[in-house]
Amino acid sequence: MRRRSGARKRIGRRFVRWRPWVPGHDASRRARDTSRPPLPQGGVSSDADCAPRRPGYADEPPSQPAGLPVTSHKKTPETLRSHRWFGVSDLRSFGHRSRLRQLGYDSADWVGKPVIGIVNTWSDINPCHGHLRARAEDVKRGVLQAGGLPIELPAMSLAEPIVKPSAMLYRNFLAMETEELLRSHPIDGVVLMGGCDKTTPGLLMGAISMGLPAIYVPAGPMLRGHWRGETLGSGSDTWKYWDEKRAGRIGEAEWTEIEGGIARSYGTCMVMGTAATMMAIAEALGFTLPGASSIPAVDASHSRMAAASGRRIVDMVWEDQTPARILSSAAFDNAIKVHMAMGGSTNAIIHLVAMARRAGLTIDMARFDAISREIPVLANVRPSGQWLMEDFYYAGGLKALMGELREALDLSCVGVSGVPLGEALAGARVHRPDIIRTLADPVSRAGATAVLTGNLAPRGCVMKPPAADPRLLKHCGPVLAFEDFNEMAAAIDRDDLAVTPDHVLVLKNAGPKGGPGMPEWGMLPIPKKLVRAGVRDMVRVSDGRMSGTSYGACILHVCPESFVGGPLALVQTGDRLEIDADGRRIHLHVGEEELARRRAAWTPPPPRFERGWGAMYSAHVGQADEGCDFDFLTGTAPTAEPEIH
Ligand code: FES
Numbered sequence: 001m002r003r004r005s006g007a008r009k010r011i012g013r014r015f016v017r018w019r020p021w022v023p024g025h026d027a028s029r030r031a032r033d034t035s036r037p038p039l040p041q042g043g044v045s046s047d048a049d050c051a052p053r054r055p056g057y058a059d060e061p062p063s064q065p066a067g068l069p070v071t072s073h074k075k076t077p078e079t080l081r082s083h084r085w086f087g088v089s090d091l092r093s094f095g096h097r098s099r100l101r102q103l104g105y106d107s108a109d110w111v112g113k114p115v116i117g118i119v120n121t122w123s124d125i126n127p128c129h130g131h132l133r134a135r136a137e138d139v140k141r142g143v144l145q146a147g148g149l150p151i152e153l154p155a156m157s158l159a160e161p162i163v164k165p166s167a168m169l170y171r172n173f174l175a176m177e178t179e180e181l182l183r184s185h186p187i188d189g190v191v192l193m194g195g196c197d198k199t200t201p202g203l204l205m206g207a208i209s210m211g212l213p214a215i216y217v218p219a220g221p222m223l224r225g226h227w228r229g230e231t232l233g234s235g236s237d238t239w240k241y242w243d244e245k246r247a248g249r250i251g252e253a254e255w256t257e258i259e260g261g262i263a264r265s266y267g268t269c270m271v272m273g274t275a276a277t278m279m280a281i282a283e284a285l286g287f288t289l290p291g292a293s294s295i296p297a298v299d300a301s302h303s304r305m306a307a308a309s310g311r312r313i314v315d316m317v318w319e320d321q322t323p324a325r326i327l328s329s330a331a332f333d334n335a336i337k338v339h340m341a342m343g344g345s346t347n348a349i350i351h352l353v354a355m356a357r358r359a360g361l362t363i364d365m366a367r368f369d370a371i372s373r374e375i376p377v378l379a380n381v382r383p384s385g386q387w388l389m390e391d392f393y394y395a396g397g398l399k400a401l402m403g404e405l406r407e408a409l410d411l412s413c414v415g416v417s418g419v420p421l422g423e424a425l426a427g428a429r430v431h432r433p434d435i436i437r438t439l440a441d442p443v444s445r446a447g448a449t450a451v452l453t454g455n456l457a458p459r460g461c462v463m464k465p466p467a468a469d470p471r472l473l474k475h476c477g478p479v480l481a482f483e484d485f486n487e488m489a490a491a492i493d494r495d496d497l498a499v500t501p502d503h504v505l506v507l508k509n510a511g512p513k514g515g516p517g518m519p520e521w522g523m524l525p526i527p528k529k530l531v532r533a534g535v536r537d538m539v540r541v542s543d544g545r546m547s548g549t550s551y552g553a554c555i556l557h558v559c560p561e562s563f564v565g566g567p568l569a570l571v572q573t574g575d576r577l578e579i580d581a582d583g584r585r586i587h588l589h590v591g592e593e594e595l596a597r598r599r600a601a602w603t604p605p606p607p608r609f610e611r612g613w614g615a616m617y618s619a620h621v622g623q624a625d626e627g628c629d630f631d632f633l634t635g636t637a638p639t640a641e642p643e644i645h
Helices: 092-104 134-146 169-182 199-210 234-244 252-261 272-286 300-319 330-343 347-358 365-374 389-394 395-406 484-490 528-532 590-600 612-620
Strands: 005-013 014-018 115-120 149-154 189-194 214-218 226-228 230-232 450-454 455-463 476-481 506-507 540-541 576-580 583-586
Touching: 005 365, 115 134, 115 169, 115 300, 134 149, 134 189, 134 300, 169 199, 189 300, 199 214, 199 272, 199 347, 214 272, 214 300, 226 252, 234 252, 234 528, 272 330, 272 347, 272 395, 330 347, 330 365, 330 395, 347 365, 365 450, 365 455, 365 576, 476 484, 484 506, 506 576, 540 576
Parallel strands: 115 149, 115 189, 189 214, 450 583, 476 506, 506 540
Antiparallel strands: 005 014, 226 230, 450 455, 476 576, 576 583
8 A cells, every 4th residue: 555645643542644754844743732631651562572682782671662663642741851840830840930931931932842952062163063053043943843942952062173182081971961961951852963973972872871852963074175176085185195295295385275175164074984974873773864964064954954853852752752762782783784884983883882881782892793794885985985975965875875775774673753764764765876885786895894803802803994905904014012102103203213014003002091082093104204105004003993084904992902901011012913804813923921921010000180080081981892981871770860849
């Protein structure tokens, strides 16, 4: 039977026509009947509880009703969370209401209406989010259209190029801030606005832990860069032309021109860096409206998507469509598959592990590797491919890519749109098969991310084979080891550095505690004397991360890190180190006896912080395979609602 204009959906005792959101089409109701009768409860089957656990996952939450379409409303005006602040008749609620009136609101603004928090990571110094101040007004427009009360709440912005020593040091800060902003305010549902690298996982982790209905508005990529007829990609072309400058092939004038042409509009990095990867993952998990993550920041569609998200969150509150109803091992598998097909950033592994643990799921590192072997790279986007995110959007965007992956995805998962993924992907089409390739003709058959283990990394490390020189995917060479970044930086451009193209560069103390904050130092610079000789890739090994815009034979996230005494701490210049990407192996050719001797002589470095956030971070942050989350923030243990006295 042909669906004419949407399914019929039960709302209370009535059935209404129901359409999922699609770009350019608005299906939300403009007004809400707040006098409707109480709605039936318990409309969710528990069949999903019996679903077999997926390999690579542990701790499936016992009542995970994933994959079920939204069939009934759960909330009434009296059961809204904000009702405790505004709906009761006591001294405190008088104070809350009088203060809303102080803001110029009247009872018509709040009676019977969900309060929608808009957690906005706009700031004056974050160019990736420069448009989010205006875009929040689009979200508010949508919330008002659908009968909600929008309340904007600013949160830490985490501009990746600006925040030091590493924005990753503050991802958990943003997650805590998001969770506590929502807990302490009279919020019924939330629109999360971010995009620059750590903001996506930070916002989502906090929202998952808080458990209120949440929808994500991705900032979207900036426009393509340009310089003298060349198309420039964020980060990737910075590294490339920096090496050209170091080799003396371009001068200061050219370098300054590139500086002015590589970032031409608001929006996130427009290669397949961490930002584009995490926005796509948010969509694949089900946290955005279908197609939202690919829309360029400055495209008019972005404003329409923001308004539609505002409308949709109001419905999600009434439906009680919480993250717990969206997230499941199936949803995370979908996200990992999309990550691999996008040729996504290695950073995403850490964030996915952290988000899953917030939802009560533990993803084994082996799961990433298994999916990596199964799903080839389809997105022909730099640094693994040729094009940029703006081109990817014109080619059909993430919906089109997920359409190509349809056979590999669990199409029963239900995200914020309220319909199964299979339905949300209806009509998805690839307009440029050279940019979004097929499973039969991928960009690369090697998966986007390989997980290696061995005596150097007993708990794993990662690399991105499609972004490496193929001849280095199997390599054994002498080690040139640096104790920290400063030692490396002081030596790397020296003409007398004893290094050859076969050397393996090793950087220690770049991990979660050692960096601190696991900075993106993993793409160590090629020694200047080798750059001049035309060398553009070498094997580089560290416990740090690398930008998703980076490339090369970089082995990252070595776990446990050297700062806590992981085997990486014992590596010395002159050792031989072997990597085998296909065999998923990394091996330090040093005997057990010698390693034991070095371990006995090793002393832990002094703490990085004596006080403040850094001290709290150092005391509680986990290793890379644990998602670098805080030990007291993972899991699903409930936190009490605030008392109102
Ligand atoms: Fe913000 Fe790359 S610097 S997304």
